[in-house]
Amino acid sequence: MPRLAGQVAIVTGGAQGIGGATARRLAAEGAAVLIADIDGETAERNAAAIRDAGGTVATAVADVARHEDLRAMVDAAVGRWGKLTILVNNAYAGTSDARGSAVEVSEEGWDRGLAVLMKSIFLGVKHAVPAMERAGGGAIVNISSVHGLLMAPGSLVYEAGKSAVIGMTRQMATDFGPRGIRVNAICPGHIVTERGRARWDENPSGLRFFEQQYPLRRVGRPDDIANAVLFLCSEEASFITGHALTVDGGLTIQLQENLGVHLARYIQEHPDTRLPY
Secondary structure: OOOOOOOEEEEEOOOOHHHHHHHHHHHHOOOEEEEEEOOHHHHHHHHHHHHHOOOEEEEEEOOOOOHHHHHHHHHHHHHHHOOOOEEEEOOOOOOHHHOEOOOOOOHHHHHHHHHHHHHHHHHHHHHHHHHHHHHOOEEEEEEOOHHHOOOOOOEHHHHHHHHHHHHHHHHHHHHHHHHOEEEEEEEEOOEOOHHHHHHHHHOHHHHHHHHOOOOOOOOEOHHHHHHHHHHHHOHHHOOOOOOEEEEOOOHHHOOHHHHHHHHHHHHHHOOOOOOOO
């Protein structure tokens, strides 16, 4: 019996990348999956791959910063399959005006960035929880980041949003646990998605340097996160809620001064390395 037989899931940003792999993984384990993405064409290509593999899937074009789109997304899943039991809040697309420090970020960039990072989760959960209650319970997984745990320079909006996702997850778990709904987060490390692959194909020495930051000596793949989502949505995680699961190949467990020495030695031994930044 597939681990998610009889379940109905929504994956935001499910056209490609982490969301695309998650949609495929949940469908492979028996869930009916609604891919909600602003890129309808790419979403349909992922849906076709899921159907070819024998999965059950539909798509909905949705801008997760829009209240109306999130409500319609939930209505579409419930209308098609009669219930909703899983929500994966994954979608995010950064814009240039949301990058930088507090001095550099525009007010519009702040508003748009946090609408996608935070407001989308608030609104998605707002509409999903009543449907999950009617179904007898469910599981919500919010995709945060190692950037919610450790800060990078010039990334105010992203760091603030991903940090807030962890706090929102804990608060929602407290609110909705009595209703039979578990809420967890995942903090990925660097994941090489379809979009990111072109960058590293142009600089393979930079990727090898980047991998040296990870105790496992590799960066992540979308399937690494999809597998973690599957676990948190399954009965195997039935007593886990309010948790932020770090899936980062060990990136965040290291003492930084030792890591700095290791990277300096690596550069000495590989002087032709082209740094990724």
